[in-house]
Amino acid sequence: RGGGPRGRGGTQGAFGRGGGRVRGRKSKRAKRQEFEQMQAPAIGGVKVPRGNGQTITVRRGATLSDFADKINVDPAALVQVLFHLGEMATATQSLDEDTFGVLGTELGYDIRLVSPEEEERELLSSFNIDLDAEAAAEDEENLRPRPPVVTVMGHVDHGKTALLDAIRQADVAQGEAGGITQHIGAYQVRTRHEDDERAITFIDTPGHEAFTAMRARGAKVTDIAILVVAADDGVMPQTIEALNHAQAADVPIVVAVNKVDVEGANPQKVRQQLTEYDLIAEEYGGETMFVDVSAKQGQNIEDLLEAVLLTADAALDLRANPNKDARGVAIEANLDKGRGPVATVLVQQGSLQVGDAIVAGAAYGRVRAMLDEHGTTVQEAGPSRPVQVLGLDSVARAGDTFVVAPDDRTARQIAEKREAADRQASLAKARKRISLEDLNEALAQGKVETLNLILKGDVSGSVEALEDALLQIDVGDEVDLRIIDRGVGAITLNNINLAMASDAIIIGFNVRAEGQNAEVADREGVEIRYYPVIYQAIEDIENALKGMLKPEYEEVETGSAEIREIFRSSKFGNVAGSLVRSGTIRRGAKARITRDGVVVTESLEISGLRRFKDDVTEVRDGFECGINLGSFNDIQVDDVITTYEMREIPRT
Known part of the structure; x- marks a missing residue:
């Protein structure tokens, strides 16, 4: 066994379990030494890898755990490092830019905070999908006019859905609970403008105040906002809210003054009210187009569509390249019992075709079929075209961006990365x-x-x-x-x-x-x-x-009595002969004693109450009585006995 080929000292030792090691492979000791060289004792003796100027990107609102995942360390170590730097934070707490800056400087990392949009670009570029490069490479000759995307916004019950009904000749309001639009819908209509047939895409965002987030998303994907204001109601809180979203997104606004046929309608008042929010009508020398309409009567609907197209032509350069892979936004998504996950998407660039591998947020799949707003099958959807897409593996979220991936495998990988990022963001949120x-x-x-x-x-x-x-x-x-x-x-x-x-x-x-x-x-x-x-x-x-909520109580004084004389009783101890000054003294009530305005004791109980020789349950103000305080006997003449009770404060 000593020297043979199967022995421990033979030639096999150079390659197997023997004395040598495989050429090119590091020993455990060498790996450990290299790892220890990478680590340097930070403040407080905590060992973490040194960055040596390496740039790490994290999403705004990221936590210590997010950063720890990026550099492959235990979050608890980073908590200790921050503690020794004078910053108190937990592993799941979102950190601001300054705190990340201090941490990065200490550990040798250049920590760069990016917005979700920038993070999305970096994610896609890692799969060789470079949105910025594609946008920069667009030639003028490849760009074609596209329809404007219009969002209808305004206060609840001001007639937004009725206005869209009048435009697309469809009755959506009947299907809405309480008459309130609670979904986002996208529709495309066609109209004649300057002897040409033009298409306009409408996004119907809900008007109830709770849908602020969805309404804000509508403003982000839109080119023009129609602000609906009821002529009989005027500017309301959600009118201002919708206006703020549109102005924050730098979107041109066309004002539709609805219900002009209703009694009490005052369109001029609406114009005056909106001047306070920098919406000045053209007739007043401003740039905003106001159109008086009646959705129920169908009055001036054509004028409103013309105002939208005039605003689009004058203020916007609406062109896109239809001859490339599609990019866009999921307007809405739901789970259909017969068709599975269905996403309503708005194509913003390129053309989406049946058979494309797409990824929308954390959902991915192949486009099995596409339907327009009338339920008709379409094979291709160009820029500004809303379609329902079938074929995703799960339900996308409203507002998720979608891209066409080179193949199914890439689409799945992008979706998994997005899902992980969303999970981290939701934990921080x-x-x-x-x-x-x-x-x-x-x-x-x-x-x-x-x-x-x-x-x-x-x-x-x-x-x-x-x-x-x-x-x-x-x-x-x-x-x-x-x-x-x-x-x-x-x-x-x-x-x-x-x-x-x-x-x-x-x-x-x-x-x-x-x-x-x-x-x-x-x-x-x-x-x-x-x-x-x-x-x-x-x-x-x-x-x-x-x-x-745990009930809150307040103390309510129920009565007070002044001690006039003290009687000694072998059976009851000291009995305070008292005159009731205010309220009512009741047997069993809680009491305190004050002497010259200073509280002597609290949490006593009126254990006995007598009027002459009779036991009584209560004595009202102006009457004399004998008060027994149980085992407490430290009372003096002129002391004041105050009774009180704790009453629950109703929550507001």
């Missing part, structure tokens, strides 16, 4: 009223109560809007609201099981639990609340949160 370190202590002291919610809706935009609205409910630091799951489609058995495990309430927005799922929820005592209109859900949850 989660509402935490206390830090993780304080949670156990706070729960032990009964300081925190949590309401867990699971949100399910018919479309992703509604779920997102409901989530944003619920997270804005503020009832103080004593109650924590957690949304532990959200999704699109019917309430499933998985949702019910999660609710059972976490004591959560399920909110169903235009969806229900049916059949066996409803029976399981009923049997297990899982509360499911159904809502067709969003503000009802917000109101109920707010009331529930207020009901979880």
